[in-house]
Amino acid sequence: MIVNVSDPSLETHNLTVIYHRKPVLWNIDFHLPQGKIIGIMGPNGAGKSTLIKAVLGLVKVNSGHSKIFGQDLNDVRKRVSYIPQQQTVDWDFPATVMDVVLMGRYQKLGLFGRVTASDKAIVKEALGQVNMTAYADRQISQLSGGQRQRVFLARALAQQSDLYLLDEPFAGVDAGTEQSIVDVLRVMKSEGKTIIVVHHDLHTAREYFDWLVLLNASLVASGPIEQVFTDELLRATYSGKLTVLSQVGDQLRERNFPVREK
Amino acid sequence: MNTFSDFFFLREPNVVLVVAGSLILCGMAALVGCFTFLRKRALVGDAISHSVLPGVCLAFILTGEKDPLYFLAGAMVTGMLSLLIMEALTKNNTTRPDTAIALLLSVFFGIGIVLLTSIQHSGNASQAGLDKFLFGKAASITSEDIKLFGISSVIIAGSILLLIRGFYMISFDEDYAKAVGFPVRFLRLLLSVLTVWAVSIGIQAVGVVLMAALLITPALAARLWTDSIKVMLLLAVIFGLISGYTGAFVSYAAPAMPTGPWIVVMATAIAVISMLFAPGRGIIARWEVQRNNRNKTLRENILKLFYRIGEKTGEHGASVLEEDLVNYRAFHADELQSGLKQLEKSGLIKRVLSTYSLTKAGVFEAERIVRLHRLWELYLQKYLHLDPDHVHDDAEAIEHVITPEIEAQLSKILGNPKTDPHNTVIPKGHDIK
Numbered sequence: 001m002i003v004n005v006s007d008p009s010l011e012t013h014n015l016t017v018i019y020h021r022k023p024v025l026w027n028i029d030f031h032l033p034q035g036k037i038i039g040i041m042g043p044n045g046a047g048k049s050t051l052i053k054a055v056l057g058l059v060k061v062n063s064g065h066s067k068i069f070g071q072d073l074n075d076v077r078k079r080v081s082y083i084p085q086q087q088t089v090d091w092d093f094p095a096t097v098m099d100v101v102l103m104g105r106y107q108k109l110g111l112f113g114r115v116t117a118s119d120k121a122i123v124k125e126a127l128g129q130v131n132m133t134a135y136a137d138r139q140i141s142q143l144s145g146g147q148r149q150r151v152f153l154a155r156a157l158a159q160q161s162d163l164y165l166l167d168e169p170f171a172g173v174d175a176g177t178e179q180s181i182v183d184v185l186r187v188m189k190s191e192g193k194t195i196i197v198v199h200h201d202l203h204t205a206r207e208y209f210d211w212l213v214l215l216n217a218s219l220v221a222s223g224p225i226e227q228v229f230t231d232e233l234l235r236a237t238y239s240g241k242l243t244v245l246s247q248v249g250d251q252l253r254e255r256n257f258p259v260r261e262k
Numbered sequence: 263m264n265t266f267s268d269f270f271f272l273r274e275p276n277v278v279l280v281v282a283g284s285l286i287l288c289g290m291a292a293l294v295g296c297f298t299f300l301r302k303r304a305l306v307g308d309a310i311s312h313s314v315l316p317g318v319c320l321a322f323i324l325t326g327e328k329d330p331l332y333f334l335a336g337a338m339v340t341g342m343l344s345l346l347i348m349e350a351l352t353k354n355n356t357t358r359p360d361t362a363i364a365l366l367l368s369v370f371f372g373i374g375i376v377l378l379t380s381i382q383h384s385g386n387a388s389q390a391g392l393d394k395f396l397f398g399k400a401a402s403i404t405s406e407d408i409k410l411f412g413i414s415s416v417i418i419a420g421s422i423l424l425l426i427r428g429f430y431m432i433s434f435d436e437d438y439a440k441a442v443g444f445p446v447r448f449l450r451l452l453l454s455v456l457t458v459w460a461v462s463i464g465i466q467a468v469g470v471v472l473m474a475a476l477l478i479t480p481a482l483a484a485r486l487w488t489d490s491i492k493v494m495l496l497l498a499v500i501f502g503l504i505s506g507y508t509g510a511f512v513s514y515a516a517p518a519m520p521t522g523p524w525i526v527v528m529a530t531a532i533a534v535i536s537m538l539f540a541p542g543r544g545i546i547a548r549w550e551v552q553r554n555n556r557n558k559t560l561r562e563n564i565l566k567l568f569y570r571i572g573e574k575t576g577e578h579g580a581s582v583l584e585e586d587l588v589n590y591r592a593f594h595a596d597e598l599q600s601g602l603k604q605l606e607k608s609g610l611i612k613r614v615l616s617t618y619s620l621t622k623a624g625v626f627e628a629e630r631i632v633r634l635h636r637l638w639e640l641y642l643q644k645y646l647h648l649d650p651d652h653v654h655d656d657a658e659a660i661e662h663v664i665t666p667e668i669e670a671q672l673s674k675i676l677g678n679p680k681t682d683p684h685n686t687v688i689p690k691g692h693d694i695k
Binding site: 020053056057058074077078080081082084088089090093094095096099100103106107111112139155159 | 300485
């Protein structure tokens with residue numbers, strides 16, 4: 001069940017990523033639509049985060065490639081923003097909420113560009129959108145998990161991109177914050193933005209997403225939620241049907257074989 | 263004392279060199295050390311410091327001269343080499359970082375000592391003083407050294423100030439920096455080169471063995487005083503300068519003393535002072551908070567007592583003897599005295615001879631606390647299903663931290679209750695204007 005679209009926001013072609021000689025992503029090939037909220041789901045170790053990182057050039061891609069709005073990453077970087085998993089950074093770092101959100105402007109400013117009043121206005125607006133204005137001068141170590149996630153979202157908003165890649169934005173977040181983040185995502189969608197979310201709560205998938213990608217090392221399905229969110233496809237993703245693939249992966253690693261001949 | 267004034271007023275030309283040299287070396291180490299510290303690479307800094315020793319020895323063996331430029335070049339080569347090997351080893355998790363660090367530190371240092379020993383026994387008269395690289399000797403800094411240090415410091419400090427945004431980003435969130443298109447690889451490499459550079463000149467002051475302390479200690483101390491990266495960098499440099507100045511003095515006043523340990527002792531003293539006195543994070547600031555909390559608890563407990571006595575007698579403003587207060591609740595005599603004094607000072611109680619009574623504001627405040635206590639008891643009973651005889655102890659502690667917002671919320675979800683689980687009346691709330 002793989003539905004393709006014309007004029008995609010993100011497309012991958014035979015994307016393959018190998019960690020420690022074991023394939024984490026095998027031949028991922030999909031086209032995602034623009035202006036939708038898209039979920040990427042699959043069991044633990046399915047390669048969800050790796051997929052996002054591969055698209056952003058943060059991990060080495062062993063074969064295949066991806067395009068964003070039909071172009072190479074380096075040509076459209078300014079139209080893409082990334083929200084990493086919260087626990088990947090040190091929250092005891094000497095920075096205020098404002099400092100972190102301001103990082104969202106550095107993409108446009110580069111290493112040397114001066115922060116202007118309009119940058120500050122954009123940052124303030126982003127803080128307002130996630131309801132964190134009152135916390136602008138707070139040291140980031142004083143924030144709760146939900147507030148941290150909202151700060152990360154504000155940083156991405158300050159980038160004013162067209163495609164947003166969120167890695168597990170609802171992990172370690174209270175129910176209230178989750179709802180308010182979803183509300184913000186819907187507003188973004190109404191402005192024509194494309195939002196791709198790595199997620200793992202099946203209960204909320206139908207409610208949150210317009211489009212769903214099911215992943216378990218290989219691509220199981222990609223399509224409109226009502227077509228993909230079916231018992232059969234979920235079973236295929238979450239049950240052990242793909243264990244042959246992982247057994248082959250184990251063989252490659254144990255016997256030190258390359259994944260591609262050449 | 264004469265020695266000190268000679269030193270302080272830079273009366274001897276040699277002193278100028280020693281002071282200038284130490285200040286530059288320690289300031290630079292503290293500056294780059296901030297990033298070593300923030301990127302949690304303190305041990306890597308230690309490994310680099312030990313790894314520059316073989317480079318210094320090799321430079322001497324190859325050239326037969328004690329030229330500071332050759333020393334710097336040699337130190338940087340082996341320092342960078344050690345760092346690159348470390349990265350290669352830890353890449354792909356083939357070797358754990360702690361293993362790689364311990365291994366490279368001891369291997370490079372070992373080779374350095376072997377080379378140093380063989381130089382010392384080679385009969386080359388000009389080798390005297392090379393062993394000073396172990397613990398540092400600021401007193402032997404020459405004008406040629408100063409030139410090299412000066413140029414180095416301009417480049418190091420200049421690069422850091424120029425690229426501070428990039429270094430800040432890779433220290434906080436490397437993936438994000440990469441995603442927004444910053445040249446992360448270049449920034450990382452440059453930061454490594456600058457660190458090795460600062461270490462390679464810094465060993466003149468403190469020696470390879472103690473160099474890591476000079477990188478990390480000022481940064482650690484500075485972090486305690488501020489949450490701003492720029493202020494932190496500035497403070498770290500100032501702390502580094504103070505340590506360097508003191509070390510230079512010792513080196514001048516007692517030439518037999520190794521400089522490095524003194525610089526490190528001073529830097530450590532600054533760090534200890536920071537741990538004690540820094541606002542917010544310091545030990546004393548935390549004691550202060552605890553003391554304030556204890557006092558608040560004490561005051562509120564005394565007010566509650568007045569209120570309960572008032573409930574019994576039916577008159578809240580009535581005078582109460584100090585002995586009666588003690589009879590109600592086992593206060594420590596000193597504690598009670600101190601609490602009563604605090605309350606009197608803030609106008610919540612009045613004292614006439616040895617009797618006390620609540621003022622109007624006191625009644626108000628007492629009602630508030632009793633109300634919080636009883637609301638919380640009710641909440642525990644209703645929502646946590648605790649028995650009425652189990653709720654009191656919990657409420658004793660919680661009543662002191664409930665904010666007006668939480669109070670309003672509690673009151674609302676409990677339906678503006680009139681009585682608590684023990685069927686005593688909950689005082690009405692007051693609007694806070």
